[in-house]
Amino acid sequence: MLLQNKWRRLLKLFEINENIINQTFSEIATLYECQGRYYHNLKHIKEVLEIIDNLYSKYKLDASLEFAAWFHDIVYDTQAHNNEEKSAEYARNLLSLLNIPSSTVDKTCRLILTTKHHKASEDDLESQILLDADLAILGSDPQRYREYILGIRQEYAWVKENEYNTKRSQVLQKFLQRARIFSTSELYQQLELIARNNIKTEIIALELPGGMNS
Numbered sequence: 001m002l003l004q005n006k007w008r009r010l011l012k013l014f015e016i017n018e019n020i021i022n023q024t025f026s027e028i029a030t031l032y033e034c035q036g037r038y039y040h041n042l043k044h045i046k047e048v049l050e051i052i053d054n055l056y057s058k059y060k061l062d063a064s065l066e067f068a069a070w071f072h073d074i075v076y077d078t079q080a081h082n083n084e085e086k087s088a089e090y091a092r093n094l095l096s097l098l099n100i101p102s103s104t105v106d107k108t109c110r111l112i113l114t115t116k117h118h119k120a121s122e123d124d125l126e127s128q129i130l131l132d133a134d135l136a137i138l139g140s141d142p143q144r145y146r147e148y149i150l151g152i153r154q155e156y157a158w159v160k161e162n163e164y165n166t167k168r169s170q171v172l173q174k175f176l177q178r179a180r181i182f183s184t185s186e187l188y189q190q191l192e193l194i195a196r197n198n199i200k201t202e203i204i205a206l207e208l209p210g211g212m213n214s
Contacts, residue, residue: 003029003046010066014100024094031074039151040073044137048072051133055186064104065126067091068111069133078155084116120183128183135181138198139191145198165206172199172206 007025008018032042048069055061071091075083088109095105111130114120118135120127137148156164175181181195182188 003042003049006049007070010063010070011098013063014098016098020098024098027094028070028074036155037076038154039148040076040155044073045070047136048130048133051136051187052129055129055184058186059125059129061126061129062104062107063100064107064111065130067095067100067104067108068126068130071108072112072115072130072134076155079158084113088112125184132182132184132187135175135195136187136191138175138181138195139187140194140198142198145202149202169203169206172203175199176203 004022004025007028008021011021011024029042032040032045049066052061052065052069068091071087071094073083073087074090075086077083080086091112092105092109095108096102107126111127114124114127114131115134118131120131137145140148152168153164159167176196176199180188180192182192
């Protein structure tokens with residue numbers, strides 16, 4: 001209900017009627033809760049939106065950022081390499097059908113595409129906020145971080161253990177090599193050190209015999 005109310009509040013900005021609000025929410029929720037989504041599901045969307053909500057009061061943000069949060073993982077296939085492009089396409093089609101202004105749609109799609117490489121330019125605040133919110137899971141408490149890494153592993157169940165451990169470790173090392181994981185001052189202060197510790201702990205576990213199952 002909380003998520004549906006967030007979606008309703010967003011679409012009411014564009015005077016969308018209640019039936020369409022409910023119909024589109026149901027469609028989005030069905031996609032995020034489909035089989036095979038153990039982390040990239042509605043719980044993840046809820047967490048991303050909560051972080052964005054917390055920053056709304058400080059920054060002048062428009063609806064495109066919230067739309068991007070809703071749609072950035074709407075298409076998710078771990079065996080594909082164009083999820084971000086497909087998610088942006090899905091967002092464009094749906095928002096255009098709702099007669100959302102083209103400028104908002106274009107910006108939404110651009111923001112979604114930044115999640116492909118998780119890099120935002122220094123003058124692109126909204127991309128920074130979206131990416132920080134998307135990566136905030138890295139700075140979560142131990143129990144939630146454990147849920148996250150197990151969920152990711154389940155989503156990549158088709159990858160053999162040794163290969164998964166190696167590639168996952170490589171991805172995590174790239175985050176450690178960054179000058180900072182989080183671009184916004186708020187999330188940097190709150191989560192940077194926690195995220196780095198979580199990542200280092202996971203890498204150590206991945207390198208043990210048996211990987212994360214040790």
